[in-house]
Amino acid sequence: MRAAVMYGAGDIHVEDRPDPKIVKTTDAVVRTLATCVCGSDLWPYQSMPATDTGRPMGHEFLGVVEETGADVTGLKTGDLVVAPFTYSDNTCDYCAKGLHISCRNGGRYGFDGVDGGQGEAVRVPHADGTLVKLPVAADSALLPSLLALSDVMTTGHHGAVTAGVSHGDAVLVIGDGAVGLCAVIAAKRLGAERIVLAGRHEARTGLGREFGATDIVAERGEEGIARIRELTGGVDKVIEAVGTRQALDTALGAALDGGTISRLGVPQYEQGPIGPAAFMRNITLTGGASPARAYIEQLLPDVLDGAITPGRVFDRTFTLGQTPVAYRAMADRQVLKALIRP
């Protein structure tokens, strides 16, 4: 099969790889119909040290089950499925709590001999626990929104849930990337009345408005904080979907005392300002890597009936061979989120 492999910053190729086969009896092999490039794929694309072995890329995919191991009981050849961005057994104590991201037997695509998602096929460990069957045809127009359940939509939802968004709330979403925009969808879906979206890319903030953002703040840093405070008087709930220290500082500056900041962007810092000032203000810092698997079935009905359309974040479609072009376009911010059709 063909799959995307990264050999260092900016160095990604689509090449021939061995066809995935069942290794464990709980595996399934999925032939991908749609995959995509994640904002987090751009970090290695910008900074990965050169390597000879390469790293299979991608962790969001949707496809058709091609083969199942002897112990897979819930899936059969021909099932259309979506994969959350990590695999998990769905039975351990963490999974039982809905924290599939911390699954005792879970792991990441592209590591430990598991294929990446940006390829023609993927061996999925713990297939019964990981994959979610989709009740649509392989040519459904809903495929992009269903693919979004793999990561961005379930991640945005995690932000809204952990920030405690509920009916009538005012919420600040920092970041107009695909996750930030999905956080807008999620906040709206949970009843937020006012959703301030901090972002400066007009096409993206425009989509954010269509998703439910009531106010857009393009200013950054102190100016951005001042503008958010002018608009809202400060907010109780912040979803931080960037991951930089500047974004966290904006969150801290815009939050009211007693406020909750939910982080969705992987922090690009090791240490953060949680000293006496944050303490005296009773700031809660929550969020983290989304347990996507826990949310897929919850959000699926809303995707199926069109109540939410997260697939709109995919603003350009590429072939698998064009994956390197897709990375470049996303890194240059010419594309919000690249859909890849293998």
Place this chain on the structure above:
Amino acid sequence: MRAAVMYGAGDIHVEDRPDPKIVKTTDAVVRTLATCVCGSDLWPYQSMPATDTGRPMGHEFLGVVEETGADVTGLKTGDLVVAPFTYSDNTCDYCAKGLHISCRNGGRYGFDGVDGGQGEAVRVPHADGTLVKLPVAADSALLPSLLALSDVMTTGHHGAVTAGVSHGDAVLVIGDGAVGLCAVIAAKRLGAERIVLAGRHEARTGLGREFGATDIVAERGEEGIARIRELTGGVDKVIEAVGTRQALDTALGAALDGGTISRLGVPQYEQGPIGPAAFMRNITLTGGASPARAYIEQLLPDVLDGAITPGRVFDRTFTLGQTPVAYRAMADRQVLKALIRP
């Protein structure tokens, strides 16, 4: 009147000060019956730069209303009252949310011309909003436990509430100081089934056991984490009642993924480890300075009927003149919490 004033690290005196008088129409003057030394008083006692003007000390007190301003309607001369450790109007948006610590018109005792609590009398701003009447006689045996509502008990309760402690939970309390011990009371009161207390001072951990701790961990650092994990397999809820980086690291090491760490000790650090590791683990960091005023009425019935006895943290009583001795005894860890009877 006589009151305790600090002039620098280790340099505290009881001296004559002007008798408090009504300054604003919303003030009351309270003649103190009982006050005490807080763990947080020990930070300036150990590190305050020398000053000529001095700083009136203390922020926990209970006493009798001596005089009220023209606009005070809820209190009258002779009322026995307890003061939360900051004053607040009980009407602003923060107070309305129960976050009195962030009151728009609130402040701290010992600053901005307001007396400290370690003295014979205190002018209390926003008296109606701040003081809570106590339905007991001035010679009641409950006075120590009622005084504990001023800070340590309401702070311990804040930790249990913000950690989300509920029926059947396993909770780790880090720190065997008065706040940690009160957090044990609070966790037990909210239904925790297993309460691991991390502390190495046997008299204190012994009291912790009487308050409801089921396990004591005397080890520190990596050894302490290993012991807590051995006992519990990791905990979902941690109350960190120390404030050092080591205590935070213990909390992070002992918490399960998805766990909540509620901080009660004022952080003795500016930056903390909230990078990718904590993010991937979905650790929630919450807590902060307690809105004591919000909790006093909530906890008062349990103190009045003896269901909780936080006053047991006071293990020695001093006269006001002995305040410097009380500080020294607490700093040397010879006394857990010093009660002062002016």
